[in-house]
Amino acid sequence: MAKANTEATAERVDHLQGMILAGETNTACLIYARQTWGVSRSQGYRLIKRAWRQIHDDIEGPDLKRQEMLAWCVQTLIETAGQAKAQRNPGAVVAAIRQLDWMCGLGIHSSAGHRVHRTRL
Numbered sequence: 001m002a003k004a005n006t007e008a009t010a011e012r013v014d015h016l017q018g019m020i021l022a023g024e025t026n027t028a029c030l031i032y033a034r035q036t037w038g039v040s041r042s043q044g045y046r047l048i049k050r051a052w053r054q055i056h057d058d059i060e061g062p063d064l065k066r067q068e069m070l071a072w073c074v075q076t077l078i079e080t081a082g083q084a085k086a087q088r089n090p091g092a093v094v095a096a097i098r099q100l101d102w103m104c105g106l107g108i109h110s111s112a113g114h115r116v117h118r119t120r121l
Contacts, residue, residue, distance in 0.1 A: 004037070009047070012037060016051040023076065073103060 004012065012033070019029050026048055033044040059069065077100045084092030100106070 012047055013050045013054060016047055017054050020048075020051055020055065023080070070103070074100065077103075 016029050016033065019032065020026075024032075029048050029051070030041070030044045033039050033047055034041065039047065077096045081093050081096035081100075084090075084096060
């Protein structure tokens with residue numbers, strides 16, 4: 001397969017960014033990139049890394065309203081927890097709820113959004 005030019009690479013990164021924001025896993029994005037564009041595993045990971053960097057840059061941009069972003073994150077995590085529960089995946093449910101607790105500070109061991117390190121007995 002011929003090497004992609006800058007424009008094609010940018011389109012691929014944009015497409016992967018959309019997949020990530022739609023909730024696809026990195027593995028699913030990698031499989032898609034390898035099957036669709038015929039890229040190597042390492043090149044697929046580089047494209048995914050660029051997509052994540054692009055998402056990060058968008059988040060840190062001056063036009064973003066933090067409340068909207070937090071609301072979107074909370075909604076996505078709630079959907080993730082519901083989907084994991086429907087699939088009977090308790091580990092994913094716990095992970096999503098733990099992340100919600102960390103972001104919002106609503107749990108019993110939370111301190112208003114700050115991490116609380118508990119000692120093991």
